[in-house]
Amino acid sequence: MTTSRGSDSWYARPAARAWTCAPARARVHAFHASLDGYAATPLIELPAVAVQLGVGRVLVKDESARLGLPAFKVLGASWAIRQVLSLWPAGAHVLLVAATDGNHGRAVARMARLFGQRALVFVPDGVHPAAVAAIAAEGAQVNHVAGAYDEAVPSWIVEGYSTLFAEIDVQLPALRAGPPSLVVVPVGVGSLAQAAVAHYRSKPAGAGAALLAVEPDTAAGVLASLTRGELVSVPTGVTIMAGLNCGTPSSLAWPYLREGLDGAVAVTDADSAAALRELAGHGIAAGPCGAAALAGARAALTGEGAGARRGALAIGPDATVVLICTEGADANPPP
Numbered sequence: 630m631t632t633s634r635g636s637d638s639w640y641a642r643p644a645a646r647a648w649t650c651a652p653a654r655a656r657v658h659a660f661h662a663s664l665d666g667y668a669a670t671p672l673i674e675l676p677a678v679a680v681q682l683g684v685g686r687v688l689v690k691d692e693s694a695r696l697g698l699p700a701f702k703v704l705g706a707s708w709a710i711r712q713v714l715s716l717w718p719a720g721a722h723v724l725l726v727a728a729t730d731g732n733h734g735r736a737v738a739r740m741a742r743l744f745g746q747r748a749l750v751f752v753p754d755g756v757h758p759a760a761v762a763a764i765a766a767e768g769a770q771v772n773h774v775a776g777a778y779d780e781a782v783p784s785w786i787v788e789g790y791s792t793l794f795a796e797i798d799v800q801l802p803a804l805r806a807g808p809p810s811l812v813v814v815p816v817g818v819g820s821l822a823q824a825a826v827a828h829y830r831s832k833p834a835g836a837g838a839a840l841l842a843v844e845p846d847t848a849a850g851v852l853a854s855l856t857r858g859e860l861v862s863v864p865t866g867v868t869i870m871a872g873l874n875c876g877t878p879s880s881l882a883w884p885y886l887r888e889g890l891d892g893a894v895a896v897t898d899a900d901s902a903a904a905l906r907e908l909a910g911h912g913i914a915a916g917p918c919g920a921a922a923l924a925g926a927r928a929a930l931t932g933e934g935a936g937a938r939r940g941a942l943a944i945g946p947d948a949t950v951v952l953i954c955t956e957g958a959d960a961n962p963p964p
């Protein structure tokens with residue numbers, strides 16, 4: 630379904646709200662909460678922005694200071710590393726991790742041995758036993774993964790992102806807000822959006838929010854894939870939204886994005902820069918990727934053709950909109 634933003638910058642699929650999938654493991658949030666320096670990132674209400682967007686409430690999930698780093702990404706990395714380390718005996722030191730169908734893993738294992746370190750090599754099903762034995766003979770720990778490597782470490786990273794959405798579940802009632810009507814997610818390869826889909830589409834049918842992906846217009850691989858109905862790559866250019874500059878969606882994320890996203894929109898650098906300035910005016914020091922969430926909400930909910938787009942997302946004047954502001958202003962300082 631497309632509306633008057635043009636099929637190259639807008640996509641909607643209302644049926645996505647009825648799709649369901651399994652949730653992330655519940656212990657992810659507890660793991661993050663056990664880390665030194667953990668605190669839920671703020672969920673900040675911006676009433677003036679709600680008026681502009683013609684909705685009831687706008688809340689910004691501000692990831693500018695997450696476990697001491699200026700972006701949400703450490704949620705995924707910390708959980709994935711925890712999972713990897715849990716495969717080793719306690720007290721192990723440096724670990725080189727590789728995913729391989731043979732040669733690369735053996736090379737990593739050899740180098741690890743030469744440098745006196747350990748290696749952990751993920752081997753997908755179907756690799757010849759002799760190749761597996763050769764890697765093990767280099768002293769590496771070999772771990773079989775069902776299916777492809779794509780289903781191991783990246784899925785832990787995605788699972789790690791679930792904490793961000795679990796926090797929102799706790800924060801909204803504390804702000805006397807109901808469940809979100811719309812959650813807006815900046816998208817690069819789509820792993821964070823996959824986590825959003827897994828979170829909201831694993832709730833009882835009908836309770837899910839509309840989920841909107843936002844990409845730079847110069848790297849809108851998810852929008853192009855959704856529009857075509859198949860995973861495609863697009864050429865990328867230069868954008869201030871550096872973390873979103875990805876032309877090929879994650880193949881692991883793709884089934885979730887295809888089935889579970891209600892909408893996708895492309896925004897320009899100028900849109901992001903304007904949103905960044907606006908957020909700064911409200912005291913939120915967002916980076917360009919984080920500000921893309923506000924730019925995307927504005928592109929979807931206002932302007933020519935907004936009525937049809939709002940209809941597709943089921944957004945009325947009382948809607949609660951959550952913007953995932955994925956990075957702070959100092960996440961990607963100029964070189």
Ligand SMILES: Cc1ncc(COP(=O)(O)O)c(C=O)c1O
Nearest residue numbers: 817818819820821872918955956
């Ligand atoms: C700040 C920021 N926001 C959003 C994203 C998009 O995440 P994903 O690649 O999982 O779609 C990234 C990815 O690098 C990022 O760095």
